[in-house]
Amino acid sequence: xxxxxxxxxxxxxxxxxxxxxxxxxxxxxxxxxxxxxxxxxxxxxxxxxxxxxxxxxxxxxxxxxxxxxxxxxxxxxxxxxxxxxxxxxxxxxxxxxxxxxxxxxxxxxxxxxxxxxxxxxxxxxxxxxxxxxxxxxxxxxxxxxxxxxxxxxxxxxxxxxxxxxxx
Amino acid sequence: xxxxxxxxxxxxxxxxxxxxxxxxxxxxxxxxxxxxxxxxxxxxxxxxxxxxxxxxxxxxxxxxxxxxxxxxxxxxxxxxxxxxxxxxxxxxxxxxxxxxxxxxxxxxxxxxxxxxxxxxxxxxxxxxxxxxxxxxxxxxxxxxxxxxxxxxxxxxxxxxxxxxxxxxxxxxxxxxxxxxxxxxxxxxxxxxxxxxxxxxxxxxxxxxxxxxxxxxxxxxxxxxxxxxxxxxxxxxxxxxxxxxxxxxxxxxxxxxxxxxxxxxxxxxxxxxxxxxxxxxxxxxxxxxxxxxxxxxxxxxxxxxxxxxxxxxxx
Numbered sequence: 001x002x003x004x005x006x007x008x009x010x011x012x013x014x015x016x017x018x019x020x021x022x023x024x025x026x027x028x029x030x031x032x033x034x035x036x037x038x039x040x041x042x043x044x045x046x047x048x049x050x051x052x053x054x055x056x057x058x059x060x061x062x063x064x065x066x067x068x069x070x071x072x073x074x075x076x077x078x079x080x081x082x083x084x085x086x087x088x089x090x091x092x093x094x095x096x097x098x099x100x101x102x103x104x105x106x107x108x109x110x111x112x113x114x115x116x117x118x119x120x121x122x123x124x125x126x127x128x129x130x131x132x133x134x135x136x137x138x139x140x141x142x143x144x145x146x147x148x149x150x151x152x153x154x155x156x157x158x159x160x161x162x163x164x165x166x167x
Numbered sequence: 168x169x170x171x172x173x174x175x176x177x178x179x180x181x182x183x184x185x186x187x188x189x190x191x192x193x194x195x196x197x198x199x200x201x202x203x204x205x206x207x208x209x210x211x212x213x214x215x216x217x218x219x220x221x222x223x224x225x226x227x228x229x230x231x232x233x234x235x236x237x238x239x240x241x242x243x244x245x246x247x248x249x250x251x252x253x254x255x256x257x258x259x260x261x262x263x264x265x266x267x268x269x270x271x272x273x274x275x276x277x278x279x280x281x282x283x284x285x286x287x288x289x290x291x292x293x294x295x296x297x298x299x300x301x302x303x304x305x306x307x308x309x310x311x312x313x314x315x316x317x318x319x320x321x322x323x324x325x326x327x328x329x330x331x332x333x334x335x336x337x338x339x340x341x342x343x344x345x346x347x348x349x350x351x352x353x354x355x356x357x358x359x360x361x362x363x364x365x366x367x368x369x370x371x372x373x374x375x376x377x378x379x380x381x382x383x384x385x386x387x388x389x390x391x392x393x394x395x396x397x398x399x400x401x402x403x404x405x406x407x408x409x410x411x412x413x414x415x416x417x418x419x420x421x422x423x424x425x426x427x428x429x430x431x432x433x434x435x436x437x438x439x440x441x442x443x444x445x446x447x448x449x450x451x452x453x454x455x456x457x458x459x460x461x462x463x464x465x466x467x468x469x470x471x472x473x474x475x476x477x478x479x480x481x
Contacts, residue, residue, distance in 0.1 A: 018299045019219050023226040029301050048180045055184045059191075063208040064215070065300040066333060066343065070191030072300075077184045085177075117302070120192050124302050124348035129370025133301045 005155050006041070006053060013037050014060045029133055031140035032106055033148070034061055034072075038080035039105045040145075040152040047084025054080035068120055075112035079105050095146075102145025106138025209336035213311075216295070216339040220309050223295040227436075289323070289439035290314055295339070297432065304347035304367065306330070306432060310440065311339045319400060321441045327406035327429035328352065328393060329438050340440070344432045345374055345407070353394040354407050354426065359384050362394040365407070365426055372427070373411060379422040385413055391426055400445045 013033050021030045034057030042050020058073030065072065083105055111134060117125035124130075195204065235242065292314075296307035310316055312335055322329040322342045330344040343350050350367040354376060361383040363376035379385055389410040395403035408428040416423055 015215070015218060018215060019222040019296070020226075022296050022299055023222065030299070047177055051180055051184050055188065060211070061300075063211045066303045066305055066341065066347075066349070067300065068192045069195040069204055069208070070188040074185070074188035074192065077188065081181055081184075113302075116192070120196055122302070124367075124369045126369065130302070132370070137301055 002156060009037060009152070009155060010034075010053070010057055010060065013057060017061055018064045026140045026143075027136045029136040029140060031137060031144055032076070032109060033144065034058060035076045035079060035105060035109050036102055036141050036145050036148040037152065038076055039083050039101065040149045041156070042080040042084035043087050043101070043149070044152065044156065045084070047081045050080030050084040051077045054078075067117065067122055067125075071113060071116055071120065071122070074116055075109045078112055079109040082108070098146045098149050099142040102148075103138045103142030106141030107134060110134030110137060208334070212334075212336040212339055212341075216307070216309065216311075216336070219307060219339075220293075220295045223293075289441050290316060291437060291439055292316075292322075292340075293437055294435050304344045304350075304432065305333070306342040306344060306435065306438070308340050308342060308438060308440070309338065311335050311337050313337050315442065316340050316440050317444070319445045321401045321405075321443050322438050323405060323441060324430045324435055324438050327408065328401060329430050329432065329435065331400050332440065342438070345428050345430070346372055346432070350374075352401060352407065353396045353399050354391040355394040356385055356389045356410075357392050358389070360394075361385070362396060363424070365391075372431075373425045374408070374428060375423060375425050377416075377421070377423045379424055381415075381419055381421055383422055385410060385422060385424050387411065387413060398445055402441065402443050 017030070017033045021033065035054065038050050038054030038057055041053045054076035055073045058076035059070065062069045062072045083101065114125045114130050114134065191204070199205070290310055292308035292310035294306050295309050298305060299307075306322075306329070308322075316332060316335050318332055318335050320332045322331060328345060330342045330347070330350060332340045333343045334341040344367075345352060345365070346367045348367045348369045352365050352374070353362055354365045355362045361379065363379045363383070365374040365376045367374055387410055391407045391410060393399070393401040393403055393405040393407060406429055408426040410424050411427045412425040414423050414425075
């Protein structure tokens with residue numbers, strides 16, 4: 001995998017996440033762009049790459065949040081790792097698969113974030129509104145997933161025969 | 168049977184990521200953003216802040232234009248209502264200016280300390296970003312350590328209290344607003360000294376006081392201000408909000424009150440950071456200028472000027 005290209009993608013993702021998306025909200029919520037990037041990479045390059053990219057994207061995002069450093073990194077890395085493990089049997093997939101995987105991983109990462117946040121004693125990650133937030137953010141992730149998968153497929157041509165549907 | 172090397176490597180990566188994340192969460196929860204982690208965070212903010220400011224400058228007019236398009240039907244009506252309000256407020260302002268001057272004169276005559284707003288000059292700042300994440304209520308402003316802002320300083324708007332500074336870097340700062348679930352503020356009804364601690368609630372634009380006494384004279388519609396308690400983050404008597412509901416707690420333990428803050432963080436464009444050190448008081452900036460003239464026999468005259476600026480808390 002091309003490390004320099006991944007680094008550039010990480011920086012661009014972070015800048016979009018902290019400068020553009022706070023102004024482009026869906027029902028008051030922002031998407032998890034770094035998570036979708038990590039999932040797209042995990043889908044093509046496997047669980048190790050997904051976990052590392054998810055961890056780095058989450059850690060960079062954490063620097064801009066008031067929640068404990070490492071919380072987003074943990075949630076995104078574990079989710080991307082799981083995607084990398086589970087996608088092993090998928091060779092080709094229909095077009096609807098990408099938004100579905102974007103939404104599903106948004107919910108999984110959101111619930112991990114909430115769970116780990118509760119264990120760490122973070123205020124504001126409990127109650128019904130937290131679940132609404134996870135749901136809306138995952139819907140946003142689902143909408144963005146096809147675009148992110150296209151960008152990843154364009155910037156990081158995969159080394160194996162299998163390829164993602166949106167290219 | 169020998170395991171494939173790939174599987175071991177996967178597990179190693181997973182374990183490494185897990186351990187690093189948990190260690191970082193633990194360190195951050197215990198020590199806050201200090202040390203190398205805090206320095207990295209401040210450096211990242213310093214780099215990204217100008218970009219945030221530029222994006223905000225571009226997106227705000229577009230957002231305003233869009234809002235104008237969506238709300239065009241009510242704009243004329245709003246304009247008429249606001250003009251009438253401006254006329255009324257101008258009249259009130261003239262009366263209040265007179266009262267403020269009288270108050271200042273009387274304080275001077277009685278030898279009382281001037282209001283902290285008179286001695287600590289607030290720092291005006293522009294809001295360049297808000298809530299980068301989904302689980303917090305924060306604002307990012309474009310003034311930082313180079314402008315004299317420090318962690319813990321209270322932030323206000325013309326309507327009342329906005330919140331307080333939780334993180335500061337060279338050219339910006341992060342402000343936790345009152346409605347954030349991690350926020351707490353000591354308040355009292357404007358007409359009575361009974362004090363309670365108001366806390367933000369997840370997903371709500373109200374703050375809640377749970378510790379008013381059973382006989383506390385708090386009722387719906389009361390205005391509340393910051394209370395004067397030891398080590399308070401906020402100076403006393405700043406407007407906070409209006410009581411929207413009062414509930415008796417079970418077993419007669421006390422009263423809880425819901426308060427709607429005057430300030431709507433989503434609509435803020437500019438705020439003021441008060442030079443107030445929690446537990447100490449206002450930061451007063453004094454400037455001392457010393458001029459020394461030296462004349463040596465048979466030599467030219469040299470003059471040196473030393474200007475010292477100090478901050479102190481009375």
